Amino acid sequence: MEPPRPTDPESAPLPQSPDSGTPDTLQPAGHATLEVVVEEGSPRPQLPIEHDPPGYSALQVVYAEQEKVTSAEARVCDDNSPQVFYDDNRPEVFDNPDKFLAIEDAEGLEVGQSEGDVLPEAVVTTPKPVPWYKDWKSRPFWVLAVIVVAVITVAVVVGAVVGIRNTSRSSRPGSSATRQSACAGTICPQILTASVLGLNTSADNEKKVFIFARGDGALYFNWAQVDTITSDSGWPAGRTWQPLLGGGPFISQPMAISWTAGARLTVAAVIIDESKNNQDFVAGNTFHVDANGLNGFSIDDWKPLGGPVGSSLISCTLNSTRADYYAVGGTKMLQNLSFRNGTPDMWKHPDQLGIDEWDLGYEFGYKVKTRPAVLCRPSFWVHDMITYDDKGAVRHAMWGFQINSSWSDLYNLGGNFTGEPTAVATGSDRLDFFGIGANDSAMYHFTWTQTDNYTALQSLGGSFHSAASAVVTEQGSLPASRIDVVALGIDDHIHHRVMKGTEWVLDWEDLGVVGNSAPLVFNYGSVAPERVGVFVVGYDGSVNHATWTVSSEPSWKNLTWKSMQGDMLTEFYNIV
The missing domain is CATH 2.120.10.70 (Fucose-specific lectin)
Known part of the structure; x- marks a missing residue:
């Protein structure tokens, strides 16, 4: 089932920051802002659960449908690579944002178009990011580095887990920080x-x-x-x-x-x-x-x-x-x-x-x-x-x-x-x-x-x-x-x-x-x-x-x- 989409960009609730208890906000201007159009049926991106570190900027995701255009918010790294957080809270990183538009919807319309409307094409409206060697001492650099390492670790662990045939039978989860027991939600019988x-x-x-x-x-x-x-x-x-x-x-x-x-x-x-x-x-x-x-x-x-x-x-x-x-x-x-x-x-x-x-x-x-x-x-x-x-x-x-x-x-x-x-x-x-x-x-x-x-x-x-x-x-x-x-x-x-x-x-x-x-x-x-x-x-x-x-x-x-x-x-x- 397709997740609900907000009818207004402001209606998507932002997560609570674990350290401040206040809603996270998008970073101020001066960083990359990118509008990406996605086809009907794509899930609404989720914000990460973690507190948003500095160094991110706004990514606006616009849904192209026949009758309406709605939007939701997500994040972008300072290298202009959007990070879209799906339901499993793991990011999918696209290192070429402009290539992300090469999608057609079910009706054959070019993405960025809907009946009676033509949406502006996605453009990057920001100066070049600061080179890493000039900004390596900043807190955002290290926070971002930790996030990247964590993402790679999760991807390696999840990729190593092999799913197999299950006849109401549960499979072995990975050993991530949010691992779930094979017995969760059921009573495991003896398998040894x-x-x-x-x-x-x-x-x-x-x-x-x-x-x-x-x-x-x-x-x-x-x-x-x-x-x-x-x-x-x-x-x-x-x-x-x-x-x-x-x-x-x-x-x-x-x-x-x-x-x-x-x-x-x-x-x-x-x-x-x-x-x-x-x-x-x-x-x-x-x-x-x-x-x-x-x-x-x-x-x-x-x-x-x-x-x-x-x-x-x-x-x-x-x-x-x-x-x-x-x-x-x-x-x-x-x-x-x-x-x-x-x-x-x-x-x-x-x-x-x-x-x-x-x-x-x-x-x-x-x-x-x-x-x-x-x-x-x-x-x-x-x-x-x-x-x-x-x-x-x-x-x-x-x-x-x-x-x-x-x-x-x-x-x-x-x-x-x-x-x-x-x-x-x-x-x-x-x-x-x-x-x-x-x-x-x-x-x-x-x-x-x-x-x-x-x-x-x-x-x-x-x-x-x-x-x-x-x-x-x-x-x-x-x-x-x-x-x-x-x-x-x-x-x-x-x-x-x-x-x-x-x-x-x-x-x-x-x-x-x-x-x-x-x-x-x-x-x-x-x-x-x-x-x-x-x-x-x-x-x-x-x-x-x-x-x-x-x-x-x-x-x-x-x-x-x-x-x-x-x-x-x-x-x-x-x-x-």
């Missing part, structure tokens, strides 16, 4: 994922932590042996991000899961399948423990996991031979897909469904507004699924042998939530939920146990624009279990809180780390000492990381943060 290959081995030097992210349409991974990651040194130096070749281009954040007793690690993401009418399908790739492979592992080729889907995947594993994947269907109905290791093609369902088919043995019958959170608790082969219905209420369903190997109804726990839910299990008979309120951006929590059922929804306060990430340590009896939860605050800082047993022992603390994505906390599965990784994508696309060695100290303020480098995307795939 991590898992451990060799999880069930007893030695930390045989376990490998993999973290996955998406960059430039491809999936990238970085890995390290668990015993080499410490609180002080962080991620081992020299580890670089490697692309997962083939597959893609990927349009969703990845999902990774370790299964088959830790001998396999599968990563999956959504692609656009041109052979399926450009619908969104899923592709997966598997890492294997391989003593003969480079670095002790090998990687399969990409394989189709079926579809179509309307969300990214979430998964959990029940035992050593089964992994379960969940997605939201194209109709916004929840769908479940199971794969087992027992057929020649590990990607086929045990009932030998085709590899392009989802197991629709159970469709939950509820439309949802988000990808679910899922858990696989070891007791009785229990699945838990938590999601938000289309009205924002949180719902919980369970599957297990004790309920005849079927899904329960989605129990309505109320509330009004936005973003994606988060759930963790502290043991076989307890789960904890974390979600962001749609009305106040605060975090909410409930606990379910086999004996006490559900606690009431509890506000934990705070103000967030990312989904939560939670990790359980000291697993075992209820009083000993500890849950650490993090999320990105609306200040773009990572905030952290701690629950031990059933009591919150630490209020929200600001970790002092700026992020541009939902943070991820992940238990490395280390034997001794137990360690947890914290990951977040920064404004420059690099992944920043810290490691916490489990202790009785609740605070994480003394974590040592280091960059893992990278150039990752912060756009994300929401329900479509």
